[in-house]
Amino acid sequence: MTIRAEQPADYDSIYLVVKNAFETAEQSDGNEHNLVNSLRQSNAFIPELSLVCEINGQIVGHIMFTKLQISGHTGLALAPLSVLPQYQRQGIGTSLILEGHKIAQTLGYSYSVVLGSEKYYPRIGYLPAETFDIRPCFEVPGKNFMAYKLYENAPLISGIVKYAEEFGIT
Numbered sequence: 001m002t003i004r005a006e007q008p009a010d011y012d013s014i015y016l017v018v019k020n021a022f023e024t025a026e027q028s029d030g031n032e033h034n035l036v037n038s039l040r041q042s043n044a045f046i047p048e049l050s051l052v053c054e055i056n057g058q059i060v061g062h063i064m065f066t067k068l069q070i071s072g073h074t075g076l077a078l079a080p081l082s083v084l085p086q087y088q089r090q091g092i093g094t095s096l097i098l099e100g101h102k103i104a105q106t107l108g109y110s111y112s113v114v115l116g117s118e119k120y121y122p123r124i125g126y127l128p129a130e131t132f133d134i135r136p137c138f139e140v141p142g143k144n145f146m147a148y149k150l151y152e153n154a155p156l157i158s159g160i161v162k163y164a165e166e167f168g169i170t
């Protein structure tokens with residue numbers, strides 16, 4: 001298994017991986033594959049943090065972290081995360097997140113924020129974002145809005161998150 005930054009030649013495969021992964025997802029708006037393409041064109045895009053997982057030359061997973069604002073501080077939004085159905089439950093999603101965290105740390109980001117399953121992300125250390133006084137800009141159960149502190153001495157940044165406008169969250 002290889003995890004590496006995406007390249008332009010991967011864009012079509014990534015589109016299909018994201019589409020395919022979310023077709024059977026518990027939560028989906030059916031648009032995640034298009035969201036990836038729009039985020040790539042946005043100011044929130046971080047090329048080093050759009051990663052693919054490759055097995056025998058085939059892209060089987062993808063993760064994107066983009067910039068989000070918290071009280072004037074730049075954090076990260078983890079979204080979307082996709083693993084092809086036939087490759088799920090083999091640790092690929094976890095490996096993509098952990099590699100993303102490592103790169104994010106070297107780039108100096110302090111928090112990653114995710115909206116997702118309370119059964120999945122806490123296994124990797126995500127806590128309800130309210131633990132850090134990071135708050136959503138929409139109605140969501142607290143357990144599904146989570147954050148991860150990327151380094152020990154990260155400053156406390158209280159505030160409401162502002163996603164890239166491509167997410168369509170106002």
Ligand SMILES: CC(C)(COP(=O)(O)OP(=O)(O)OC[C@H]1O[C@@H](n2cnc3c(N)ncnc32)[C@H](O)[C@@H]1OP(=O)(O)O)[C@@H](O)C(=O)NCCC(=O)NCCS
Binds near residue numbers: 022025089091
């Ligand atoms: C969610 C997803 C990325 C997980 O990737 P993965 O490579 O299968 O995950 P891992 O192998 O690293 O972790 C597997 C563990 O996570 C948990 N898990 C996996 N998918 C889960 C889900 N959809 N909800 C809750 N827990 C989940 C299980 O506990 C599993 O452990 P187990 O096999 O011992 O029961 C993948 O299922 C996927 O692409 N789903 C469709 C798209 C999606 O929902 N993305 C997340 C949006 S927040």
